[in-house]
C-alpha cells in the first residue's frame with residue numbers, strides 16, 4: 001500500500017467497498033470529526049426518509065425491463081447502455097435528465113449466480129468466548145455463532161468466530177439448508193480478519209428464501225441434498241465446531257426472501 005497514506009485509518013470504518021484513507025501529510029488533528037455515512041440520511045426538516053422505499057416497483061416479470069412496458073423506466077429515455085454505463089447525451093441547451101431505476105419492490109431482477117448478496121457480520125470473538133456463549137445458550141435458543149476454519153497449505157489453521165446475535169447485520173436471519181442458494185466465502189479486505197461473504201450459488205428468483213449450508217458446503221443438486229437432509233442436526237453441530245445441538249428443527253421464526 002502507498003506509504004503516503006495513514007493506512008491504519010479508514011475514515012469510512014469499513015462502510016465502503018474500498019477504504020477511505022488519510023494522507024500522512026495531513027495532521028491527525030485536522031482529520032474532520034464526523035459520522036461517515038455512505039448514503040443519505042434523513043435530517044431535520046426532511047419529511048421523507050431517503051432510505052425508505054417510496055417509489056412503487058414495476059410489474060415486469062422478465063429479467064430485464066423494457067422501456068416501453070416498465071413503469072419504472074417510462075419517465076425517461078434509455079439511461080444506461082447495454083454495458084451498464086450511463087448514456088451520455090449532453091446536448092447544448094438541454095438539462096441533464098434524472099434517472100429512474102427499478103427498486104427493491106420490483107420482481108424483475110433475479111440475483112445472478114455468483115453475485116454478492118450480503119455479509120455474515122457480527123461480533124468477532126475468540127474461541128473461549130464462543131464456547132462460553134454457546135454453553136450459556138438454552139436448548140430452545142437459536143445459535144448464531146459461525147465458526148470458520150481455514151486451512152493454509154502450510155498446515156496452519158485459522159479459526160474465526162462471528163456472533164451476530166447481539167450486534168450483527170441481515171446475515172443473522174439466514175437459515176440453514178442442505179439445498180442452499182448461497183455459499184459463504186471468507187474475504188479479506190483491509191484486515192487479516194476475514195469477512196464472511198455470501199454469494200449466490202445459482203440464479204435466485206424473487207420470493208425465494210435465501211439460505212446457506214451452515215457446514216460450509218454447497219450443492220444445488222437436489223438428489224444429493226435430499227440424501228443429507230436427515231443429518232441436518234449433526235451437520236449444524238459440525239458447522240459451529242464448538243458444539244450446538246438444535247433441539248427444534250421445526251423452528252422457523254424468521255426467514256429472508258428476495259423481494
Ligand SMILES: C[S@@+](CC[C@H](N)C(=O)[O-])C[C@H]1O[C@@H](n2cnc3c(N)ncnc32)[C@H](O)[C@@H]1O
Pocket residue numbers: 141142143144171172173174175176177246248249250251252253254255
Ligand atoms: C443464524 S439463525 C437463523 C435465523 C433464525 N431462524 C432466526 O429467526 O433468527 C440460526 C438458527 O435458526 C434456526 N434455523 C436455521 N436454519 C433452520 C432450519 N433449516 N430449520 C429450522 N431451524 C433453523 C435454528 O434455531 C438456528 O439455531
